[in-house]
Amino acid sequence: MSATVFTNHVKTLGLLPVSREEMASLNGPDFKQYIKIFYLPTGFKLRVDFSVYHTVQPTLFFISPNQYLEIEEVGLENGYFIYYNRDFYCIQIHDQEVACDGLLFNNIRNMPNVEVSDEEITYLNYLFKEMIQEFKLGDSSLEEMVRTYLKQLLIRATRSWKRQHLAGTITDQPSDLEFFRQFTRLVEAHYKSKHTVADYADLLCMAPKTITHKFNRLRLPQPNEVIKNRIILEAKRLLVHTALTAKEIAYELGYDDPAYFSRLFMAKTGESPSSFRANFFR
Known part of the structure; x- marks a missing residue:
């Protein structure tokens, strides 16, 4: 997969492969300022702040700009990396649950990860392929289309995060x-x-x-x-x-x-x- 990025004035969203060749770049300072989402297959090891995570099944990680991140090992399959800034997507009023300060980022549990079910793996692979296709097309509607895909990812991941990390304690109490x-x-x-x-x-x-x-x-x-x-x-x-x-x-x-x-x-x-x-x- 070739590097793909949308940028327009102050808005930025990029999509990159996560592979052994990209490790040095992803661990460097270039992406520190961005909100980051990683989709990593099995066999990856990464450090988020002072916790180390091993992916025993495909997993999504949600990293805020103020968090320290280092990919220490990569698996046999490549992953995906989405990075974007608040100007591209951070709706504070209407989409609070999935915004850049929602449950997935800087949450009380300090759990930045969501393990992905088989059903979700199929959906996410489709979503990333569609995003890549949008970048290839380069249509005037690119920004809105990739923002729509990003929002879908965040909504579905938020649902999964609540099931995995709240253990049913408050999900039925809005x-x-x-x-x-x-x-x-x-x-x-x-x-x-x-x-x-x-x-x-x-x-x-x-x-x-x-x-x-x-x-x-x-x-x-x-x-x-x-x-x-x-x-x-x-x-x-x-x-x-x-x-x-x-x-x-x-x-x-x-x-x-x-x-x-x-x-x-x-x-x-x-x-x-x-x-x-x-x-x-x-």
Whole structure:
């Protein structure tokens, strides 16, 4: 498959093969800024932030621009890679569930993957072939057609993600599902400045206890843990991928007392920020 890309002013969407020949390019900085979707057959190994995934069956991965990604091993069959920016597709009002801040990206479960059933494999192979054909045609309707295919992929993947990762806890409760998404988006937007459940209760116009009760009913981790886990994840990224000191990272994440931040990091990870950095590169 040849490289295919649509670009028009500020909008970009590209489709590439995932193969051994493309590994260096895909792991490089060229695609960091984009929202990314990988469709990988069996035999692939990739690292997303600090988790390693092996594909034992075809799997979709959804990667946000702020996440670290590295493909470490490729399978015998090539995969597909879609990359696009928010200007190409990120509908905040109408398609919230499948938008770039929907369930598939930056979710509370921190699970960026969806295993694909046999039925979905057939559909996805058809979808990617249709997208490639659209690029070959180069028709004036290319942008709308490939956006339509992208939306179909996101909708079907979101349905599968809910079945696989929510285990039926809230999929039949639309209001709770919307709360789940809303809390996720707020944490992602404000974790550097808002560190307590009370902070998010103010944003949601509800009592902190109400949030806790909702999380208990949905069998999710406690909301305070969700907030702290997001902060610690960013701290780990900064420790590994930047030269910032622990004190500078504390300030970056909104903590005026670096010692307090170090204690929090120790409590959540079992090691100090400096030890975490040293051990990662050992």
